[in-house]
Amino acid sequence: MATTLQGDPSAKVGHxxxxxxxxxxxxxxxxxxxxxxxxxxxxxMLTGKIVRSTVAHGRIKSIDLSAARAVPGVHAIxxxxxxxxxxxxxxxxxxxxxxxxxxxxxxxxxxxxxxxVLAADPHVAExxxxxxxxxxxxxxxxxxxxxxxxxxxxxxxxxxxxxxxADLKHLKGAKxxxxxxxxxxxxxxxxxAFAEAAQVFEHTFRTQKxxxxxxxxxxxxxxxxxxxxxxxxxxxxxxxxRTEIARLLGWPENKVRIKVPFLGGGxxxxxxxxxxxxxxxxxxxxxxxxxxxxNMDEQFYTITKHPSTFRIKxxxxxxxxxxxxxxxxxxxxxxxxxxxxxxxxxxxxTASGPYDIENVAxxxxxxxxxxxxxxxxxxxxxxxxxxxxxxHTDMIARALKMDPYDFRKKNLLREGRxxxxxxxxxxxxxxxxxxxxxxxxDWKKPFDxxxxxxxxxxxxAVALKAVISPTTSVxxxxxxxxxxxxxxxxTIDMGxxxxxxxxxxxxxxxxxxxxxxxxxxxDTDVTPYDMGTLGSRSLFHMGHAxxxxxxxxxxxxxxxxxxxxxxxxxxxxxxxxxQKKYGMQAGNVIGTGTYKPDYVPxxxxxxxxxxxxxxxxxxxxxxxxxxxxxxxxxxxxxLVNVADxxxxxxxxxxxxxxxxxxxxxxxxxxxxxxNIDGGQVTNASLADYKIPGLHDVPATMENIxxxxxxxxxxxxxxxxxxxxxxxxxxxxxxxxxDAVGVRLTELPLNAEAVFRALRAKAGKPLEEE
Amino acid sequence: xxxxxxxISFTLNGDAVTxxxxxxxxxxxxxxxxxxxxxxxxxxxxxxxxxxxxLVNGRAVSGCLYLAHFIDGAEVIxxxxxxxxxxxxxxxxxxxxxxxxxxxxxxxxxxxxxKQLLDEHPEPDDERIKHYLTGNLCRCATYPQVIEAxxxxxxxxxxxxxx
Numbered sequence: 001m002a003t004t005l006q007g008d009p010s011a012k013v014g015h016x017x018x019x020x021x022x023x024x025x026x027x028x029x030x031x032x033x034x035x036x037x038x039x040x041x042x043x044x045m046l047t048g049k050i051v052r053s054t055v056a057h058g059r060i061k062s063i064d065l066s067a068a069r070a071v072p073g074v075h076a077i078x079x080x081x082x083x084x085x086x087x088x089x090x091x092x093x094x095x096x097x098x099x100x101x102x103x104x105x106x107x108x109x110x111x112x113x114x115x116x117v118l119a120a121d122p123h124v125a126e127x128x129x130x131x132x133x134x135x136x137x138x139x140x141x142x143x144x145x146x147x148x149x150x151x152x153x154x155x156x157x158x159x160x161x162x163x164x165x166a167d168l169k170h171l172k173g174a175k176x177x178x179x180x181x182x183x184x185x186x187x188x189x190x191x192x193a194f195a196e197a198a199q200v201f202e203h204t205f206r207t208q209k210x211x212x213x214x215x216x217x218x219x220x221x222x223x224x225x226x227x228x229x230x231x232x233x234x235x236x237x238x239x240x241x242r243t244e245i246a247r248l249l250g251w252p253e254n255k256v257r258i259k260v261p262f263l264g265g266g267x268x269x270x271x272x273x274x275x276x277x278x279x280x281x282x283x284x285x286x287x288x289x290x291x292x293x294x295n296m297d298e299q300f301y302t303i304t305k306h307p308s309t310f311r312i313k314x315x316x317x318x319x320x321x322x323x324x325x326x327x328x329x330x331x332x333x334x335x336x337x338x339x340x341x342x343x344x345x346x347x348x349x350t351a352s353g354p355y356d357i358e359n360v361a362x363x364x365x366x367x368x369x370x371x372x373x374x375x376x377x378x379x380x381x382x383x384x385x386x387x388x389x390x391x392h393t394d395m396i397a398r399a400l401k402m403d404p405y406d407f408r409k410k411n412l413l414r415e416g417r418x419x420x421x422x423x424x425x426x427x428x429x430x431x432x433x434x435x436x437x438x439x440x441x442d443w444k445k446p447f448d449x450x451x452x453x454x455x456x457x458x459x460x461a462v463a464l465k466a467v468i469s470p471t472t473s474v475x476x477x478x479x480x481x482x483x484x485x486x487x488x489x490x491t492i493d494m495g496x497x498x499x500x501x502x503x504x505x506x507x508x509x510x511x512x513x514x515x516x517x518x519x520x521x522x523d524t525d526v527t528p529y530d531m532g533t534l535g536s537r538s539l540f541h542m543g544h545a546x547x548x549x550x551x552x553x554x555x556x557x558x559x560x561x562x563x564x565x566x567x568x569x570x571x572x573x574x575x576x577x578x579q580k581k582y583g584m585q586a587g588n589v590i591g592t593g594t595y596k597p598d599y600v601p602x603x604x605x606x607x608x609x610x611x612x613x614x615x616x617x618x619x620x621x622x623x624x625x626x627x628x629x630x631x632x633x634x635x636x637x638x639l640v641n642v643a644d645x646x647x648x649x650x651x652x653x654x655x656x657x658x659x660x661x662x663x664x665x666x667x668x669x670x671x672x673x674x675n676i677d678g679g680q681v682t683n684a685s686l687a688d689y690k691i692p693g694l695h696d697v698p699a700t701m702e703n704i705x706x707x708x709x710x711x712x713x714x715x716x717x718x719x720x721x722x723x724x725x726x727x728x729x730x731x732x733x734x735x736x737x738d739a740v741g742v743r744l745t746e747l748p749l750n751a752e753a754v755f756r757a758l759r760a761k762a763g764k765p766l767e768e769e
Numbered sequence: 770x771x772x773x774x775x776x777i778s779f780t781l782n783g784d785a786v787t788x789x790x791x792x793x794x795x796x797x798x799x800x801x802x803x804x805x806x807x808x809x810x811x812x813x814x815x816x817x818x819x820x821x822x823x824l825v826n827g828r829a830v831s832g833c834l835y836l837a838h839f840i841d842g843a844e845v846i847x848x849x850x851x852x853x854x855x856x857x858x859x860x861x862x863x864x865x866x867x868x869x870x871x872x873x874x875x876x877x878x879x880x881x882x883x884k885q886l887l888d889e890h891p892e893p894d895d896e897r898i899k900h901y902l903t904g905n906l907c908r909c910a911t912y913p914q915v916i917e918a919x920x921x922x923x924x925x926x927x928x929x930x931x932x
Contacts (some may be wrong), residue, residue, distance in 0.1 A: 032808020264874030
C-alpha cells in the first residue's frame, strides 16, 4: 500500500505553504470532541420525526393523525397546512423554487416528507410517526430519464425557476415538460465532419443512482425567536441557507444566523437547503428549538447522485484524428431540481472530453423524474461524463487497432488550444498527467496477461473539468493586540482540510506558524459571505480571498507601525506595535479580502465563451486488474491516481484527498447502486448498500500530484477535492476489455455484470432476472 | 415508552457512576444523553460502520445495538477516556501524525478498535489489521493512512514499553 507524492513535505521556517502540517482540529477529532450538528442538543429542544410518502406520485387524499395524537409525550404534529401559517409560500431550491417544506396536496417521490411529529423524546416522536396513516390517489410515475424526456408522464404541472440563473428564466411557467434545462454547445459543423470522416463510432453509456452517504446524516437545529432565528446545521453553504431562509420568512438576512460546526462528510449532499427550512418552520410553530436529525436510511430519500444516459458519437479521419464528436446526455434529476440544472450546464462544457476536436455538438438535458432528488456528488456531473467519453475513446482506439494511450496522445487538447467552449486551455497539464499514468503502469513494457481462469488487463483514462464560475468568496483576518491571528472564512471543513490549508496561506503572508492561527467556526453573524464549499472551488476562490485579507492585514499593521512612529521596516513584534499605538494591549487590525474571478457566460444556443472558467482541473487514473473468468469477479491490483492540482498547499492533505476520492469512486464503479422498485429504494441501509471498506483498497495505490503551478491561483494552487474521482470508472472498464474482451457500458461493474458479459460473448447468455 | 427506568452502576472512563436507563435505551443514547459524551455516535444504526464503538470490559462493542442495561457492573471506556491531561494515547498520536482521518466522524471508533487490536496483537501485519478493522468504515476512505497509523501506533507502544 505504498503511497508517493511529489514535493518535499518537510517544514521550512517562514514558509507555511507546502508543509504537510497535521490538521488544526486533529486533536479534537481523535478525542471525539469535535463538534457536529447531529450530536448537538439545545435546552428545551424538541425532536422531529418525519413521515414520508410511500408512493412515487400521488395526490394526498387524507392524513389521519388520531392514533399518533394519542401517544403520550407528543408535542405537536405538523403538516403542510401548519407550515403555510408561518411560511405562506413554502417552496425552496437554488435553481427552481419547486420543493415544498412538506408535501402540499401531492407527493412526487417515495420518501418525500409529508408530516412531522414533534416530541421531547425522539422515541416518542418515532413511535407516533409510525401511527400516521396517509391515503393517496396514486398517479402514473416516471423513473427513467429517457422516458421522462418523452413528456408523457409529467412530474410537475408547471415549472418554477428561482430567477437566480439567467438561462432558466425562459422556463418560468412552462407546462407539459419534464425538462428543467437544455444546454446546447455547437462548435464547427458536426454533420459535415461526420460525412467526411473515415469512420464513425457511436455508443451509449449509463450510470446508476448512488448515494453520498456521509457518515454524519443530515441534521439541523433551528431556534426561532421573535428577534431572529439561529440555525445550527451541517451545511456546505451557510450563506445560501441564510439567503434562502430569509427569503422564505420575508426577513432581512441579519435576522437569520447559520452556525456550522465540522461536517461528518458532505461530498455535495449538504449543499443548499436540506433540513434547514423544515427545522425553522417547526421551531416557529413550536416556539422552541427543534432538531431534525436523519437516520442513515433517510439519506436515501434526501439527495443522490444523478443517474445518466450518455449517447456519444465520434468521427475520425484516416490518420486516427478525432474530427467530430456529438454528445447527448440525459440527467435523471429526480423530483426536485436542487442544483441539477447547474450540473447539466457546467458539466456540459466539457462533455466532449480533454481532446482537440474541431467539430463538437453537445446537448445536455436536466430531467425531472419521480425519484429522490439528485444533486452534486464529488464531481458535479463530471464522473458520469468521463465514464462515457473515456470508455468510448478506448473503444475507438481498439477498433482502429491503435494503442489506447497513443490514440489519446494524438488527440489531446494542448496548452493554448481552444476547448470545446472556445476558451483557450491554460495551466492544464493533460499530457503530463496522461504520460505519468502510462509511466507508472510501465505501459510500453510487456504485461503479464495471466493464464487459465484468471486473466489480467490494464486501462487508463484522463479527464478535464472547468470549475464552476462565477462565484464569490469573502474573508476576514483579525490580528489581536497580542499578535495572535484569527481567520474568518465561510469555507466548510467537511474533511478536506480547508481550515488547515487556509491557515497555511495566512501564516505564509503574516510570517507565523499556521498552527497558531485560529479559524473561526462558521457563523454567518461573523463569517462573511461565501458561495459554498462545492466543486473544488474553495482553495482557489476562498484561498484568494484569504490571501487578500492577510495581505490587507499585513499592510494595515505596517501602517499602524508608521502611525506609532516606528522606523520603516523595523522588526518590531506585533504586540509592541499595538502597545505603542494604543498605550496598552488594545485594538485590532482587520484585514479583508473579496475574490470573484472574471467570467463570460456561454452564448445561448452555441455555448461559446472566451472565458468559461478561472481554472481547469485535470486528472486521470490507471489500473491493473485481474478478472476471474469463472465468477466475473474483478480484483483491482494497482490503482494510480495522477492529478494536476497546481502547487499543493499541504501535500499530505492533497495525497489523502486523491486517495480518498478515488476509493469513493471505486465503490461507485464496482458495487454501489440504489436498487429501485416502483420508486421504492429496496436497499436503503448500510447492510444492503455496500460501500468500500479496508478489504476493497487495491494492494498498490499511488497518488501523484504532478509538478505544476497554477499561474492565477493562490500560491500556485487550485482545487483537488473531486479530481481523483474522474478517471477510475472508465479506466477499470477499459482494463476489463483489455483482460477478457468484454465491454461494459453500464455501472456498476460488479461480478454479475462481468459474468453476464462473458457468457454473452461465449454465445451462452444468462437469462435476465 | 411508558416502561420504567432501572438504575444501573458501572465504571465510565475510570469513574464509578450510576444511570437510570429504560429497556430500549442503547449505549450511545446513554452516553450522549446522561453523560454528554458524543465520541461514540450512531451513523448506520446497524452495527456495521463502527462509529459507535465503545470498549466494554476491554472489548469493542457497537454502542448503537448494545443495550444500555447490559453495562450494569461493567467497565466502560469511551474515546474521551483515552487521553490524559498530559498526553494523548499513542493510537491517537499516530492517527494525527499519519493524517489517518478526514471528516473525523468515524475516527473515535477506529481509535478504540485499534486500541483493542494492539492490546491483543502488539505487532499486527496488514491482514490482521484489515481483519480487526473490517467493522470500521470510513466514507472519506482514509484507509491507506489508517494502516500506516496502526503500524506507527504499534511502534510507539513498543517504544514506550521499552522506555
